[in-house]
Amino acid sequence: MTAHVIPVQHVGQVREFAERLLTSVVRDAVVRDAYGDFTCSPAGLWLALSAVAAGAESGTARELRALLGVAGPEAALAVNEVTAQLAQTQGVAVATAVWARVAVYRAYRERLPDVRFGHLDPADVRAIDTWVREATGGMIRELPDRPKGEELLLLVNALELDGTWVSPRFKQEETSDQVFTDARGVEHFVPTMATSLPRPSYAWTVEAPSGAREDEVDVVALLCAEEAGRRPLQVSCVLGAPGRGPEEVLPAAWAAREHRRPIDADAVTIALPRLHLHTRLRAEQLLASLGAPLAVSDRADFSGMSPESLRVGRVAQESVLRIDEEGVRAAAVTQVWKRRLGVSGRVPRTRHIAFDRPFGLVVFAGDTGLPLFTAWQASAPRSPHV
Structure with a gap:
């Protein structure tokens, strides 16, 4: 049996997103230390934002489509396809989950059959931290960004790899x-x-x-x-x-x-x-410069996800990358909070x-x-x- 091929359009979308992300990271110095070290997961961030974009409508969907290459129902299809194909890579595990204390449309949930949905209690996120540890093989032990109490919905993507x-x-x-x-x-x-x-x-x-x-x-x-x-x-x-x-x-x-x-x-x-590199990225600061300011504004439209008026409050990613004589190991957790608003001689x-x-x-x-x-x-x- 041969590993299936990731659709070429999705590879191009992630690459283009990665190049734009790199430019913004360097220009805005969002994740860099004094020397310029960083690690991040373009694929993890793209998957998380695409899952969010699956519930976007109107101008918000247009901006996210220009950034990610997908939005609305086709974004959900892209998330499903890329997630399934990454599972065909040796040593890679990817998972996405949504916790909410507002109603989430059945149609949105059904478009993302591999995503886990649960109830969000901002005052008690121990179960989410446990999910993060298990999904990353213990490399990341808790959410990168702790809740402040006003969050209505949390989407988390975890991407872990281990290669010899x-x-x-x-x-x-x-x-x-x-x-x-x-x-x-x-x-x-x-x-x-x-x-x-x-x-x-x-x-x-x-x-x-x-x-x-x-x-x-x-x-x-x-x-x-x-x-x-x-x-x-x-x-x-x-x-x-x-x-x-x-x-x-x-x-x-x-x-x-x-x-x-x-x-x-x-x-x-x-x-x-x-x-051994370890970086925490606050990506909501980049969305405007990347061309998607509506998603974090009071004019955000995620009416394809919930009847509640929602906007992206925070986007955080924690990434760890290790290289040694044995091989490579890496993990990234991306979370999106939503709140209202030959030989010769x-x-x-x-x-x-x-x-x-x-x-x-x-x-x-x-x-x-x-x-x-x-x-x-x-x-x-x-x-x-x-």
């Missing part, structure tokens, strides 16, 4: 302290893994639209183990020229094949720091790619090109517990 490297493999004994130069130019010695790629086809250079070599980006693809009939996770490590930021570098991870140039070498070796050439300065990571659902997590490491990488 299959190609290339990193050996503990080959990890050593190497220099990492952070975004401020300060050098640090950090635990750095090393390996050789089984073949150069696992690494390539993405050419810049301008043709300028200083805008080219190197990409290294790391594959995780798979089971029969399920696609493997793929982690793309992306390294741009010194001084290039995440909005310029990360999209190279999903650049079209016609823009890729094979690395001119017989072998490729890499040096990659262990890392010559000497082989080896290309070494050292991720020893700010770099990015993108975790894909196999070769679908759908970005589950994006991350930017600009400060000295912090090692996970190994």
Whole structure:
């Protein structure tokens, strides 16, 4: 049995949303620390907002459709399709739930058959925290944003992944302290893994639209183990020229094949720091700049979800990403509060790619090109517990 393909239109919608999200995150400094580190889940945020958009009408639906690519009933269909297909990726678990203390239309619930619906008690969210812990394998233990009492409806999406490297493999004994130069130019010695790629086809250079070599980006693809009939996770490590930021570098991870140039070498070796990134994103601050201000205004129209007049109050996402010798593990919880209102005889050439300065990571659902997590490491990488 072969894993089904995620509809190409949804892959494009998530990619476009991810690029717009990156631009806003960098410009508005919503999630970044002083150095610029962050991790977030474009797929998780897209799924949560699309589930909300499934209940949008009129101008609110038009704005969310322009942002997400879907709204109204087709948004519910998209959420169902993407959720089902992500379940075909080895090591990925995704779940969505809604808790409400207002009426929710039966038609809305029926359009989202895989979504759990329950009663919301803002004064007691222990059951929701338990759901979050279980849905993320314990990586995230509670809601990112605690309720304040005025919330009428809460939609939560949880996305968790756990992958073991299959190609290339990193050996503990080959990890050593190497220099990492952070975004401020300060050098640090950090635990750095090393390996050789089984073949150069696992690494390539993405050419810049301008043709300028200083805008080219190197990409290294790391594959995780798979089971029969399920696609493997793929982690793309992306390294741009010194001084290039995440909005310029990360999209190279999903650049079209016609823009890729094979690395001119017989072998490729890499040096990659262990890392542990943890970010909390307040995304409602981004909705207006992303082109959907109505959703958070008193003119919001979610009349396809509930007879109650609702608007988006807060959108929060907590994301954790860990990379070590064993593999990759990540989790994200997105919550939306609503309130009213070949070999030759010559000497082989080896290309070494050292991720020893700010770099990015993108975790894909196999070769679908759908970005589950994006991350930017600009400060000295912090090692996970190994």
